[in-house]
Amino acid sequence: MKEKITIYDIAAKLNISAATVSRALNGNTKISDTTRKLVLEAAENMNYEQNKLALALKSGKSKNVGVIVPHIDRSFFSGVIRGIEEELNSNGYRVIICQSYDTEEKEIESINALLNAQVDGILMSISNLTSDLDYILNKTVRKGVPLIFFDRKQDLKGVSTVTINDYEGGYQSTQHLINEGCKNIAHLRGSKRLEIYNDRCKGYKQALLDNGFEFKEEYVIETKSKIDEGAEAVQKLFKLPTPPDAIFSSSDFVALGAIKELKKMGVKVPEEFSVVGFGNDPFTQFMELSISSVDQFPTEMGKITAKVFLEQINSPGEIKIEKKVVLTPKLWIRKSSTKKDV
Amino acid sequence: MKEKITIYDIAAKLNISAATVSRALNGNTKISDTTRKLVLEAAENMNYEQNKLALALKSGKSKNVGVIVPHIDRSFFSGVIRGIEEELNSNGYRVIICQSYDTEEKEIESINALLNAQVDGILMSISNLTSDLDYILNKTVRKGVPLIFFDRKQDLKGVSTVTINDYEGGYQSTQHLINEGCKNIAHLRGSKRLEIYNDRCKGYKQALLDNGFEFKEEYVIETKSKIDEGAEAVQKLFKLPTPPDAIFSSSDFVALGAIKELKKMGVKVPEEFSVVGFGNDPFTQFMELSISSVDQFPTEMGKITAKVFLEQINSPGEIKIEKKVVLTPKLWIRKSSTKKDV
DNA sequence: CTGTTAGCGCGTTCAA
DNA sequence: TTGAACGCGCTAACAG
Numbered sequence: 001m002k003e004k005i006t007i008y009d010i011a012a013k014l015n016i017s018a019a020t021v022s023r024a025l026n027g028n029t030k031i032s033d034t035t036r037k038l039v040l041e042a043a044e045n046m047n048y049e050q051n052k053l054a055l056a057l058k059s060g061k062s063k064n065v066g067v068i069v070p071h072i073d074r075s076f077f078s079g080v081i082r083g084i085e086e087e088l089n090s091n092g093y094r095v096i097i098c099q100s101y102d103t104e105e106k107e108i109e110s111i112n113a114l115l116n117a118q119v120d121g122i123l124m125s126i127s128n129l130t131s132d133l134d135y136i137l138n139k140t141v142r143k144g145v146p147l148i149f150f151d152r153k154q155d156l157k158g159v160s161t162v163t164i165n166d167y168e169g170g171y172q173s174t175q176h177l178i179n180e181g182c183k184n185i186a187h188l189r190g191s192k193r194l195e196i197y198n199d200r201c202k203g204y205k206q207a208l209l210d211n212g213f214e215f216k217e218e219y220v221i222e223t224k225s226k227i228d229e230g231a232e233a234v235q236k237l238f239k240l241p242t243p244p245d246a247i248f249s250s251s252d253f254v255a256l257g258a259i260k261e262l263k264k265m266g267v268k269v270p271e272e273f274s275v276v277g278f279g280n281d282p283f284t285q286f287m288e289l290s291i292s293s294v295d296q297f298p299t300e301m302g303k304i305t306a307k308v309f310l311e312q313i314n315s316p317g318e319i320k321i322e323k324k325v326v327l328t329p330k331l332w333i334r335k336s337s338t339k340k341d342v
Numbered sequence: 343m344k345e346k347i348t349i350y351d352i353a354a355k356l357n358i359s360a361a362t363v364s365r366a367l368n369g370n371t372k373i374s375d376t377t378r379k380l381v382l383e384a385a386e387n388m389n390y391e392q393n394k395l396a397l398a399l400k401s402g403k404s405k406n407v408g409v410i411v412p413h414i415d416r417s418f419f420s421g422v423i424r425g426i427e428e429e430l431n432s433n434g435y436r437v438i439i440c441q442s443y444d445t446e447e448k449e450i451e452s453i454n455a456l457l458n459a460q461v462d463g464i465l466m467s468i469s470n471l472t473s474d475l476d477y478i479l480n481k482t483v484r485k486g487v488p489l490i491f492f493d494r495k496q497d498l499k500g501v502s503t504v505t506i507n508d509y510e511g512g513y514q515s516t517q518h519l520i521n522e523g524c525k526n527i528a529h530l531r532g533s534k535r536l537e538i539y540n541d542r543c544k545g546y547k548q549a550l551l552d553n554g555f556e557f558k559e560e561y562v563i564e565t566k567s568k569i570d571e572g573a574e575a576v577q578k579l580f581k582l583p584t585p586p587d588a589i590f591s592s593s594d595f596v597a598l599g600a601i602k603e604l605k606k607m608g609v610k611v612p613e614e615f616s617v618v619g620f621g622n623d624p625f626t627q628f629m630e631l632s633i634s635s636v637d638q639f640p641t642e643m644g645k646i647t648a649k650v651f652l653e654q655i656n657s658p659g660e661i662k663i664e665k666k667v668v669l670t671p672k673l674w675i676r677k678s679s680t681k682k683d684v
Numbered sequence: 685c686t687g688t689t690a691g692c693g694c695g696t697t698c699a700a
Numbered sequence: 701t702t703g704a705a706c707g708c709g710c711t712a713a714c715a716g
Binding site: 006007018019022023026051053054055056057058059 | 708709710711712
């Protein structure tokens with residue numbers, strides 16, 4: 001009972017060849033009904049289970065895909081992974097998780113490990129735009145391993161991407177704040193090394209210009225996605241000759257930190273100051289002062305990323321389609337940016 | 343450049359045998375320095391990379407471990423996975439994720455898939471206590487695949503577990519509420535089919551008894567970990583002849599729902615009513631009215647679970663140690679249960 | 685319809 | 701110190 005049984009064991013028992021057993025098990029048509037039934041029955045009795053590893057070695061397909069994210073325990077990423085897992089699992093694939101901790105070394109290390117493990121594809125959200133990563137990413141593409149970026153992408157030939165329209169998200173948020181009557185809108189942005197933050201900022205800027213507002217450099221502060229940084233940014237902004245009366249933040253955590261700091265300073269949100277975040281982290285709607293935020297639909301993004309992978313892997317020829325899917329974000333308007341009487 | 347290169351390719355190039363190449367690559371001592379250098383150099387030049395799949399088939403060790411959780415996007419579980427990944431990754435293992443959606447079918451399906459994929463171990467948080475699952479779990483143990491439960495366990499011979507002391511968490515929370523002067527403490531519990539909720543409830547009950555309080559069945563309501571259920575439970579409790587003045591909830595979400603409902607009803611928290619949650623979900627500390635909650639230290643739990651697995655896999659003999667690790671929870675006292683003047 | 689052979693890529697005997 | 705041969709478990713090609 002403790003032994004692993006193979007097709008040879010069942011072949012021996014039935015005095016037939018392993019090939020026949022294999023055929024019977026795989027529903028091959030060219031086999032007699034009698035022997036098929038015999039094999040199936042024996043397999044059942046002997047508790048036979050296919051060794052996917054051998055199959056993988058033989059076929060060159062491991063039925064595993066690697067997913068690389070900065071941190072698995074950020075709600076956005078765990079949501080994406082959820083979607084990927086749901087979609088891929090029902091298609092017979094398993095998902096291998098790697099965390100890059102936003103570092104390039106870990107990222108490269110993970111890619112190499114996944115490649116050595118013979119994954120059938122790699123779905124990732126890159127840490128930042130660097131050329132060092134290019135080498136290995138190109139290697140991946142050359143090897144013929146489908147590579148797909150989600151959310152945080154990088155332009156690379158032969159690589160499909162699934163993102164949301166960050167520009168649109170930035171534009172919508174800013175337009176909303178303008179509609180609410182805000183006159184001086186600041187922007188707390190993320191790293192300049194990531195496209196998503198550049199795009200959100202562009203959307204912010206364009207919305208300002210389209211409405212006849214001035215774009216002021218000093219209103220844009222770069223932050224990391226941490227609560228403290230939101231508080232610090234508010235401090236900086238209020239030292240300006242003309243402090244803003246609204247913030248569009250590229251991060252919900254930064255938005256939260258900003259709101260907490262404003263409250264500490266006695267500035268009333270949303271009456272005197274409006275705030276919009278990004279990411280629609282669950283906590284934004286739990287707060288007594290719920291925070292307006294842009295939904296990135298993480299689970300959907302994960303599912304679509306998985307689908308793009310499946311399409312690619314199932315595409316007939318050697319020609320790899322380079323697909324660029326762009327989802328439309330949705331701004332959830334909540335209390336933090338809704339003035340009572342405007 | 344597109345071909346996969348094997349040890350045979352480099353053997354051919356050097357006019358030596360593949361066995362020698364293998365030895366050189368693996369740092370086998372019985373090999374001359376000259377050939378070793380030759381091999382290493384050639385491997386470097388030819389961009390050789392080991393196919394872990396072949397190694398896995400040969401050795402019987404895939405260096406993959408499976409992790410099964412109800413949902414990956416709940417902060418507790420994503421935290422645990424983070425810990426597992428961190429610990430195992432640095433030990434050369436990769437983590438395969440499966441979601442059970444709290445259903446037994448999916449759980450069984452996942453275990454079978456993982457077993458077929460020849461994982462070296464399975465770390466899981468079970469959906470509930472059922473005998474149907476027993477069969478397959480026992481099979482896993484019999485096959486010699488290390489199985490470890492974290493958080494939601496089930497007593498099974500040969501299976502190690504890593505949990506927190508849920509009884510203690512329940513006791514502490516209740517004691518705290520008593521210390522705050524609450525007289526009628528209700529308990530919103532989770533499914534009776536899960537040990538963790540039974541234990542938390544036992545802790546709650548014992549704390550009541552130890553303090554000379556009466557344990558009332560009608561003060562205990564079973565809920566699912568959803569916001570709405572917290573609100574519903576509050577409605578029920580306030581229909582009782584003697585409504586409670588405090589709630590110890592086994593879920594942060596339920597606690598949140600309760601608080602929102604209380605507020606809606608005009609009941610002041612914490613002045614008139616105290617609430618303690620469980621899980622220390624990040625949002626509990628973000629709220630303006632921060633929620634007291636019991637920390638389960640998910641990342642640490644994940645790391646320890648991984649360590650127990652590593653110990654087990656590295657234990658010399660065939661004797662599998664059955665280890666029971668119990669972590670101590672920590673109650674974070676916040677505004678939702680701190681009366682201003684008591 | 686079925687059996688034989690071969691090979692996926694690797695490490696590990698057993699000889700030499 | 702090195703090479704030849706084998707096996708991990710499976711499927712595909714080629715015979716018959």
